[in-house]
Amino acid sequence: MKADEKFKTAIGWLSLAGFGITLVLVLQVLVGLQGGSAAALVSQDGPALVMDSFSQLFKAICLLGAMLGVLVSFKYLKVNKAFTGEYFTFVTFAVFGMMVMASGTDLLTLWVGLETMALSVYVLAAYLRRHPASVEGAVKYSCWGPSPRASTSTACRSSTAPRGRSTCERSPRS
Amino acid sequence: MYSLQPDFWHLLSPELVLVAFGMLFLLSPP
Numbered sequence: 001m002k003a004d005e006k007f008k009t010a011i012g013w014l015s016l017a018g019f020g021i022t023l024v025l026v027l028q029v030l031v032g033l034q035g036g037s038a039a040a041l042v043s044q045d046g047p048a049l050v051m052d053s054f055s056q057l058f059k060a061i062c063l064l065g066a067m068l069g070v071l072v073s074f075k076y077l078k079v080n081k082a083f084t085g086e087y088f089t090f091v092t093f094a095v096f097g098m099m100v101m102a103s104g105t106d107l108l109t110l111w112v113g114l115e116t117m118a119l120s121v122y123v124l125a126a127y128l129r130r131h132p133a134s135v136e137g138a139v140k141y142s143c144w145g146p147s148p149r150a151s152t153s154t155a156c157r158s159s160t161a162p163r164g165r166s167t168c169e170r171s172p173r174s
Numbered sequence: 175m176y177s178l179q180p181d182f183w184h185l186l187s188p189e190l191v192l193v194a195f196g197m198l199f200l201l202s203p204p
Binding site: 011014015017018019021022023025026029032038039040041042043044048049051059086088089092093095096099100 | 175176177178179181182184185186187188189191192193194195196198199200
């Protein structure tokens with residue numbers, strides 16, 4: 001194995017370690033919540049980022065999925081001659097977006113999480129750029145990806161606009 | 175508009191660690 005490939009493999013294992021540390025911290029926050037919930041970010045309309053047992057569970061599922069994905073992609077990337085260190089960065093940022101979405105209770109927070117995840121997944125879809133199926137998948141994703149996202153945002157906006165609030169939490173007044 | 179809660183850094187420590195690891199890989203040579 002060449003030194004360059006060794007370095008890239010080390011980056012992959014480092015990313016796995018990062019996911020592991022993050023998983024431990026997620027569980028630590030979950031234990032600290034003691035079954036309750038806590039807002040990390042609050043907007044004028046109400047809580048925007050809320051940590052509770054449900055969100056921490058989904059974060060743990062995302063992290064475990066990413067760890068399995070990274071584990072199986074070592075050989076896959078080598079076989080397809082696309083083994084680069086940046087691959088693991090895209091997976092990391094996609095998982096970050098998923099984690100923000102899991103905690104988001106405000107439309108803008110959800111949106112930022114969705115876009116952070118989607119931008120990384122767009123790149124990952126076209127990662128094997130010399131593979132016709134990968135390029136076709138990326139083109140189809142970039143053509144059809146924005147349309148459900150746009151319609152979802154319009155639906156969310158029209159359902160919250162009458163109240164004039166962007167948070168998904170129930171207002172004590174309503 | 176948006177205000178951080180006092181325990182923001184503790185509650186968001188998993189996300190911050192994850193982003194830190196992502197930034198480390200960006201510094202790696204091609």
